[in-house]
Amino acid sequence: MQDLPPIGGYEPVQWKRNLPSRGFRPSIYFWGITGLMAFGFYRYYQGVNEQRELLRERQWARFYLEPLLVAEEDRNLARRYFSEKARQDLVRESMSEETKAKFDEEIYNDKSKLRFPKYTAGVHPSER
Amino acid sequence: MVLGDLFTSRHQWENVDKNPLPSDVPDVDEVGATSAPLVSAAFYIGAKCKPYNDDFMLCKDENNGGSIECLKEGRRVTRCAIDVLRDINKYCFDEFKLHYECLEQENHRLGHCRSSEGVLSKCIFNNLKLEKKIPGVETQIHLNENPIYQGTSKDKKKTAEFLRAREAAAAAPATN
Numbered sequence: 001m002q003d004l005p006p007i008g009g010y011e012p013v014q015w016k017r018n019l020p021s022r023g024f025r026p027s028i029y030f031w032g033i034t035g036l037m038a039f040g041f042y043r044y045y046q047g048v049n050e051q052r053e054l055l056r057e058r059q060w061a062r063f064y065l066e067p068l069l070v071a072e073e074d075r076n077l078a079r080r081y082f083s084e085k086a087r088q089d090l091v092r093e094s095m096s097e098e099t100k101a102k103f104d105e106e107i108y109n110d111k112s113k114l115r116f117p118k119y120t121a122g123v124h125p126s127e128r
Numbered sequence: 129m130v131l132g133d134l135f136t137s138r139h140q141w142e143n144v145d146k147n148p149l150p151s152d153v154p155d156v157d158e159v160g161a162t163s164a165p166l167v168s169a170a171f172y173i174g175a176k177c178k179p180y181n182d183d184f185m186l187c188k189d190e191n192n193g194g195s196i197e198c199l200k201e202g203r204r205v206t207r208c209a210i211d212v213l214r215d216i217n218k219y220c221f222d223e224f225k226l227h228y229e230c231l232e233q234e235n236h237r238l239g240h241c242r243s244s245e246g247v248l249s250k251c252i253f254n255n256l257k258l259e260k261k262i263p264g265v266e267t268q269i270h271l272n273e274n275p276i277y278q279g280t281s282k283d284k285k286k287t288a289e290f291l292r293a294r295e296a297a298a299a300a301p302a303t304n
Contacts, residue, residue, distance in 0.1 A: 047276045053269035054239045060262050064174025067181040068209045071202030074195040083147035
């Protein structure tokens with residue numbers, strides 16, 4: 001006794017797997033992402049170069065202004081320097097001989113520098 | 129005496145020296161421009177005053193700082209800068225104002241004010257024959273047509289408005 005195939009035969013066997021599509025070929029993803037990253041890096045370094053040039057422009061603007069600003073500041077320093085010299089001469093007039101000798105003694109051995117007069121403190125707030 | 133007096137930083141330091149320069153040093157006007165106009169005009173000052181600027185800086189270099197020795201060169205530098213600013217104000221005042229007001233708004237970033245800078249440099253080249261040039265490089269960043277960092281579009285808008293107003297002003301007498 002043996003079973004026989006049904007009338008009309010068996011249904012075809014599904015031998016192929018029925019998986020959903022996984023998108024493009026892997027190589028397309030690989031080259032696509034590589035291309036995108038290459039473009040990103042290209043733009044990034046373009047931006048870096050541009051930032052550098054912008055900084056250079058800024059620096060040269062400053063360099064061109066520097067003599068002008070320094071000249072103005074120098075006039076202020078010279079004004080205070082000469083004023084302090086005049087004040088010291090005025091003070092010196094009313095000094096005894098030994099005080100004057102002590103006063104004229106050089107504080108610094110280094111003569112290569114110009115020593116500007118220092119700021120002096122004003123009166124204490126409570127005395128104003 | 130209050131508690132705050134204990135802190136030394138509360139003490140107000142005062143520079144009381146108000147004496148003028150001695151009379152044998154000639155007087156000179158100060159430039160008196162604020163930062164934005166100075167930045168705007170910097171390259172034109174640099175182009176016009178290069179000999180004076182170099183002379184001054186070399187003098188300072190030779191004299192170990194030279195704050196006292198280089199007063200004469202310093203006066204020349206200042207006079208030259210004043211000349212340039214006066215010329216710019218005379219011939220290109222509106223363009224100059226457009227540009228430095230943009231700089232003022234844009235945190236002094238030159239890259240954000242290219243449109244108005246183009247208008248200003250054109251006017252200055254036509255009238256004063258001065259050109260902005262950044263030394264040491266081939267690619268002049270301010271001539272870049274398509275920069276990455278452009279800032280806002282405010283400057284473009286204002287410059288377009290400015291040009292339109294000027295065109296209208298130029299056309300108005302013709303129709304009358």
